[in-house]
Amino acid sequence: MSVSLLVVEDKERTRQQLEAEINPLNFNLTFARDGLDGLSKAKSSAFDMVLIDHKMPLMDGLTLLKNLRDLPVYKDAPVFFMTTQDLIEVEPQALKAGATQCFSKPLDGEQVRKTLLANIKRSVA
Known part of the structure; x- marks a missing residue:
C-alpha cells in the first residue's frame, strides 16, 4: 500500500531534511x-x-489547516503541524484548528517517522 503525504514548508533546507527522513x-x-x-x-x-x-x-499554517478541515477529503485525515515557536503557545491553537499532532522544530526525524507510521491505518481506512 502506498501512502501519499503532502509536505507544506517554505524553507528549502527543511524540505530536504524531511525528504531524507521520510524517504525510508x-x-x-x-x-x-x-x-x-x-x-x-x-x-x-x-x-x-x-x-x-x-x-x-502567502498563507500561514493555521489558515491552511482550517481550510483543509473544511474540505470533505481532509475532514478526518491526519494533518500534522510543525513550528519553531514554543509548542506551549502554538499547540493549543493548532489542535483547536484540527491538527492531529504538533512537532517542534528542529524536527526529530525518528519522532516524525514513528508518528507518520502510527497514523497510516487512520489515513487509509
Whole structure:
C-alpha cells in the first residue's frame, strides 16, 4: 500500500531534511512551498496525510489547516503541524484548528517517522 503525504514548508533546507527522513518509509511525497501552493495541491489531489509548517508566506499554517478541515477529503485525515515557536503557545491553537499532532522544530526525524507510521491505518481506512 502506498501512502501519499503532502509536505507544506517554505524553507528549502527543511524540505530536504524531511525528504531524507521520510524517504525510508516509501511514501509518495509531494512538496508545496507555501500555504497557497499547499491548498492548491491539496484540492487537486487527495493526500492520505499532510504535514504543515506554521509560519509561511502567502498563507500561514493555521489558515491552511482550517481550510483543509473544511474540505470533505481532509475532514478526518491526519494533518500534522510543525513550528519553531514554543509548542506551549502554538499547540493549543493548532489542535483547536484540527491538527492531529504538533512537532517542534528542529524536527526529530525518528519522532516524525514513528508518528507518520502510527497514523497510516487512520489515513487509509
